[in-house]
Amino acid sequence: xxxxxxxxxxxxxVVVVIVIAALFVMIHAVPGDPVRIAxxxxxxxxxxxxxxxxxxxxxxxxxxxxxxxxxxLHGDLGQDVxxxxxxxxxxxxxxxDTLRLIGGAMIVAVVPGILLGVFSAIHRGSVMDRLxxxxxxxxxxxxxxxxxIYLLLFFSIQLGWFPAIGAGRxxxxxxxxxxxxxLALGLAWIxxxxxxxxxxxxxxxxxxxxxxxxxxxxPERRIMFNYVLRIAILPTITVLxxxxxxxxxxxxxxxxxxxxxxxxxxxxxxxxxxNYPVVTGTVLVTTVFFVFVNLVADLLIAWLDPRxxxxxxx
Amino acid sequence: MTLQNNTAQTTDPxxxxxxxxxxxxxxxxxxxxxLGALGLGLILLTVLVAIAAxxxxxxxxxxxxxxxxAGPSDLHLLGTDNLGRDLFTRVLYGARIALSISxxxxxxxxxxxxxxxxxxxxxPRWLDNMLLLLLDAAKSVPTVMLALVLVTFTGxxxxxxxxxxxxxxxxxxxRIARTQTMTLRHAxxxxxxxxxxxxxMRIVFVHVLPNIVGPILILAAMDIPIVVGIEAGMxxxxxxxxxxxxxxxxxxxxxxxxxxxxxxxxxxxxxxIVITALGFTFLGEALxxxxxxxMAKK
Numbered sequence: 001x002x003x004x005x006x007x008x009x010x011x012x013x014v015v016v017v018i019v020i021a022a023l024f025v026m027i028h029a030v031p032g033d034p035v036r037i038a039x040x041x042x043x044x045x046x047x048x049x050x051x052x053x054x055x056x057x058x059x060x061x062x063x064x065x066x067x068x069x070x071x072x073l074h075g076d077l078g079q080d081v082x083x084x085x086x087x088x089x090x091x092x093x094x095x096x097d098t099l100r101l102i103g104g105a106m107i108v109a110v111v112p113g114i115l116l117g118v119f120s121a122i123h124r125g126s127v128m129d130r131l132x133x134x135x136x137x138x139x140x141x142x143x144x145x146x147x148x149i150y151l152l153l154f155f156s157i158q159l160g161w162f163p164a165i166g167a168g169r170x171x172x173x174x175x176x177x178x179x180x181x182x183l184a185l186g187l188a189w190i191x192x193x194x195x196x197x198x199x200x201x202x203x204x205x206x207x208x209x210x211x212x213x214x215x216x217x218x219p220e221r222r223i224m225f226n227y228v229l230r231i232a233i234l235p236t237i238t239v240l241x242x243x244x245x246x247x248x249x250x251x252x253x254x255x256x257x258x259x260x261x262x263x264x265x266x267x268x269x270x271x272x273x274x275n276y277p278v279v280t281g282t283v284l285v286t287t288v289f290f291v292f293v294n295l296v297a298d299l300l301i302a303w304l305d306p307r308x309x310x311x312x313x314x
Numbered sequence: 315m316t317l318q319n320n321t322a323q324t325t326d327p328x329x330x331x332x333x334x335x336x337x338x339x340x341x342x343x344x345x346x347x348x349l350g351a352l353g354l355g356l357i358l359l360t361v362l363v364a365i366a367a368x369x370x371x372x373x374x375x376x377x378x379x380x381x382x383x384a385g386p387s388d389l390h391l392l393g394t395d396n397l398g399r400d401l402f403t404r405v406l407y408g409a410r411i412a413l414s415i416s417x418x419x420x421x422x423x424x425x426x427x428x429x430x431x432x433x434x435x436x437x438p439r440w441l442d443n444m445l446l447l448l449l450d451a452a453k454s455v456p457t458v459m460l461a462l463v464l465v466t467f468t469g470x471x472x473x474x475x476x477x478x479x480x481x482x483x484x485x486x487x488x489r490i491a492r493t494q495t496m497t498l499r500h501a502x503x504x505x506x507x508x509x510x511x512x513x514x515m516r517i518v519f520v521h522v523l524p525n526i527v528g529p530i531l532i533l534a535a536m537d538i539p540i541v542v543g544i545e546a547g548m549x550x551x552x553x554x555x556x557x558x559x560x561x562x563x564x565x566x567x568x569x570x571x572x573x574x575x576x577x578x579x580x581x582x583x584x585x586x587i588v589i590t591a592l593g594f595t596f597l598g599e600a601l602x603x604x605x606x607x608x609m610a611k612k
Contacts, residue, residue: 011447011450015450015451015454018447018448018451019451019454019455023463026463026467027467134349137599138592138595140595141539141591141592142587142588142591142592143543143546143547145550145566146546146566146584146587146588149566149573149584153573153577153580153581157574157577158577245454245456246457249456249457249458249459250458252458252462252551253458253547253550253551256551257570264458267459267462268462271462271466274466276466279462279463279466282459283455283459283460283463286455286456286459287454287459290454290456291454
C-alpha cells in the first residue's frame with residue numbers, strides 16, 4: 001500500500017517535471033525572438049536589451065532551464081508583463097472564481113448523476129434506464145461551449161431570467177450567477193456519472209457479499225444503499241477526478257461566454273495581450289492542479305475500495 | 315446498445331436464438347441498431363452537405379450589409395449574419411472545414427499513436443517506461459490550456475488545431491496499441507512466424523497491425539465529435555480557422571458577439587456541431603456494440 005502510494009506520488013512529480021520541461025522547450029523552440037514579439041516592432045534596442053536581461057534570456061539554455069525549475073520551486077512563475085505583479089499572485093487572485101464554478105458544475109454533475117445511476121441500476125432495462133442512457137450519450141457528445149451559448153441565449157437573452165455578465169458580489173448574487181455556467185459545464189457529466197455508477201453497481205450486485213446479504217433476508221433498499229452503493233460509488237471518484245480536468249478546459253469557455261472573471265478569462269486575455277509569463281504560469285498551475293486532483297482521486301480509491309486495497313496488499 | 319438491453323442477457327454468441335435474430339453483415343447489423351442507423355444518417359447528411367456546399371447560390375464570404383441580421387426566409391434559409399453573409403451557405407462550407415480537419419487530424423493522431431504504441435510494445439523496458447511517462451505527461455495538460463499555449467507561440471492556424479488534436483488523442487491510441495502489441499508479441503502464431511525466420515517488420519505489418527487497428531478505429535470514430543469540438547472551440551476562441559473562412563466555431567463566435575441583435579447566428583453555428591457530434595457518437599456506440607461485444611455494457 002505504502003509503496004503504491006509513494007510510486008503514484010513519484011509518478012505525478014515526474015509528470016509535472018516533464019510538463020515543465022516541455023513548456024520550457026516550447027517557449028524557446030519558437031522561431032522569432034520572444035522579446036521582439038512581446039515588445040512589438042517599435043521597441044528601441046536599449047529597451048529590448050533591458051527586457052532580455054530582466055527575463056534572463058541572455059544566458060545559456062541549460063542555465064535558463066535550471067533557473068526555470070528553481071524559480072518554480074520557489075513559487076516564482078515570473079512577472080506579469082503588463083501589471084508587473086508576480087504571476088502567481090495574479091493567478092491566485094482569479095482561482096477562487098474558477099474553483100467556485102467547477103464546484104458548482106460538480107454539484108450539477110454528481111447529485112442528479114448519482115440519483116439517475118442508482119435508479120437505472122435498480123430498474124435495469126426500464127424505459128427510464130434506456131432514456132438515461134441515450135440522453136447521457138447525447139449530452140456527453142456536445143461541447144460545453146455550445147451548451148453554454150444556448151443557455152445564455154435562452155435563459156439570459158430571450159427569457160431574461162439570469163444576468164448575462166459577471167460573477168456577482170453578494171452571496172445570493174454569486175449563487176444565482178453560478179447557475180447557468182455550472183449547468184453548462186456539469187450537464188455533460190450527469191449522464192457520464194450515471195453510466196459509470198450504473199455499470200459499477202451492476203458489477204457489485206453480482207458479488208458474494210451481496211448474495212449473502214440477500215440470503216440473510218435484508219431488505220432490498222438496505223442492500224442497495226449499505227452494501228452495493230457504498231462500494232459501487234468509488235469508480236465515480238476517478239471519473240470525477242478526470243472530469244475536473246475537462247471542466248478546467250470548459251471553464252475557459254464558460255467564463256468567456258458568461259463574462260465571468262477566472263483563470264480561463266485570465267489566460268485568454270493574456271494571450272491576446274501576448275503576456276507570455278501569465279500564459280505559461282496558468283498552464284503550469286492548472287496542470288499541477290489537474291495532476292494533483294487525479295493523484296488524490298487514485299489515492300482515495302486505493303484507501304477506500306477494499307477490492308483495490310486487497311489487490312495492493314497481495 | 316441500450317435498445318438491445320433485453321437481448322443483452324443472451325449475448326453469448328454460441329446461443330442460437332440471439333445469433334439467429336442478428337442479421338449477418340456487419341453493416342446490416344450496424345443499421346439494425348436504431349442508434350447506429352440514426353448516427354450513420356446524421357454523418358451522411360454532414361458529408362453530403364459538405365460536398366454540396368458549392369451548389370449554394372451564395373458565396374460563403376459574399377457581403378450584403380443591407381440585409382444583415384435577417385431572420386430565416388426563402389432567400390436565406392438560416393438568415394444572415396452581422397455582415398449580411400448567408401448563414402446557411404457558411405454552415406455548408408463550415409462542414410468542409412470541420413470534416414476535413416477532424417479526419418486529417420484523427421488520422422495523424424492514429425498513425426502517431428499506433429507507431430508509439432507498437433514501439434513501446436516491442437521496446438526494452440526502459441524505453442517503454444519512458445514512452446509511457448511521456449504519454450502520461452501529454453495527457454495531464456488540460457486540452458484548452460494546451461491549445462492556448464501552443465497557439466500563443468505558433469499563431470492561430472488550421473495546423474495548430476491539428477497539432478492539438480494529435481497531442482490530445484494519440485496517447486489513448488498508443489496505450490491500446492501498446493497493450494495489444496504486448497499480448498500479440500508472445501502469441502503462438504507470432505512465435506511460429508519468428509521461428510520461420512520472419513523479421514520484425516513483417517511481424518509488425520502483417521501480424522500485429524491488422525490485429526490492433528480494429529479496436530483503435532472504433533475509438534477514433536468515437537473521438538471524432540471531440541475533435542469537431544476542439545476545432546470549433548479553437549475557432550471560437552480565435553485560435554483556429556482565420557476569418558473569413560467559415561468555421562462553425564467562428565460563426566458561433568460572431569453570433570455570440572451579436573447575440574442581442576440576432577439569435578440566428580448562434581443557432582446556425584451551434585446546430586451543426588450538435589448534429590455531427592451526435593452522429594459520430596451514436597455511430598461509435600453502435601460500432602462498439604457490433605464489433606466488440608466484450609466492451610459493450612451489461
